[in-house]
Amino acid sequence: MRHLLIAITFCWIPTVCAETLPTVRVANNGEHFVRGDADERFVVWGVNYDHNGDGELLDDYWIERWDDVVEDFSEIKQLGAxxxxxxxxxxxxxxxxxxxxxxxxxQLAKLLKLAERQGLYLDITGLACYHKANIPDWYDLQSEQERWRTQAFFWESVAEVCRDSPAVFCYDLMNEPILAGKQPASDWLGGELAGKFFVQRLTLDLADRTRQAVAKAWVDQMVEAIRKHDDQHLITVGVIPWVFVFGGGKPLFYSSDVGERLDFVSVHFYPQKGQVAKAITALQAYNVGKPLVVEEMFPLKCTEAELTDFVNHSKGFADGWISFYWGATSKQLREADDATIGHAITASWLERFSSMAEEMKQPVGE
Incomplete structure (x- = not known):
């Protein structure tokens, strides 16, 4: 019945053709996003579609259960994203x-067509090693040089598929890359969170190199790989805001020497309860003259009202915000037989997110 309803729905819901989905780019002044021949201001209001309610990643099931993806994209569109x-x-x-x-x-090409029809842009984050079971044995055995070469080949392959699609908002080179400390590390992956490894090291050993030198070399190699096939779509790196975590310091990937070839800034913010002002101050450290997107946010450590305040207070200088959607609507979450407090928090936030959509997609002063 679920799949029948999807088919019926898509018979009458109007779709957005590829021709009417303008490519997003950075404005000539470098400070915000625009799209189309008229340089229409564009503000990102989106969701991370990183896994479903069972913890499966998109490319774990998108071939066998494509109808689920189609339905989820329709629901995401209805949220106002x-x-x-x-x-x-x-x-x-x-x-x-x-x-x-x-x-x-x-399947990625198929997803691009779905996004075009729905009028949704894709932030394509790559090189994920979230599930250890899906990491090839040969990959972990590679040297740093070999590993970077493999990562570059991944991006060459993806960019070749994506280069002509207007649905591509950006390529995010890696989720939250980190570097080894003063002492060499033994594992390419960072800590585990709910059975997943979201953080990945670029090197196990700095080997007398500065952190800036390693980060720049890696960014440049990945950008070169993408630009072999795609010279128009935006490139970024979603980072942990260490300025916020440690209460000081300066951005690494978005410093002038490292991030020169990154088109805009992407940071992940989960404000602490009672510390919205501190989060805003930390976010402003990433306002470096390029468009700024909060690529992850959720009321994980603060209240829904506080996260709303964080968004509203950052609107004067941020150019987008991306939250989460895990394959279930607020109604489905509330009516689930195994509904928990977590379900209720997510459902309430989805409703707030949807109610804010139209206002947040309007640039300041328009």
Missing amino acids: NCVRIHLQLGKFLEAPDRANQAALD
Whole structure:
């Protein structure tokens, strides 16, 4: 019945054709996003579609259960979002260091067409190693140089598929990359969170290099890989705001020497309860003369009202916000047989997110 309803729905819901979905770019002044020939201001209001309610990542099920993806994109559109951040696993897209999985690339092309029809842009985050079971043994055995070469091949393969689609908002090179400390590390992955490894190291050993030098070399190599096929879509890196975490310091990836080839700033913010002002101050440290997007946010450590305040107070200098959607509407969450407090918090936030959509997508002063 669920799939029948999807088919019926898509018979009459108007869709947005590729021709009417203008490519997003950075304005000539470098300070915000625009799209179309008229340079229409564009503000991101989106969701991370990183996994479903069972914890499965998109590319774990998008071939066998494509109808679920179609339904979810329709629900995301109804929330008022204009952007979906997807997370692609390296192990699902590469069969060998220099051989791509054609089935995965074909499914990505199919997803691009769905996004075009729905009028949704994609923030394509790559190189994910969230599930250890999906990490190839050969990948973990590679040296740093070999690993970077493999990562560059991943991005070459993805960019070749995506280059002509207006639905691509950006390529996010990696979710929350980190570097080794003063002492060499033994594992490419950072800490585990709810069975997933969201954080990945670029190097296990700085080997007398500065952190800035390593970060710049990696960013430049990934950008070069993408630009072999795609010279128009935006490139960014979603980072942990260490300025916020440690209460000081300066951005690494968005410093002038490291982030020169990144088109805009992406940071992940989960304000602490009672510390909205501190979060705003930390976010302003990333206002470096490029468009600024809060690429992750959720009332994880604060109240819904406080997160709303954070969004509203950052509207004067931010150019987008991306929250989360895990494959269930607020109604489905509230009516679930196993509904928990977490379900209720998510349902309430989805309703607030939807109610704010139209206002937040309007640029300040318009």
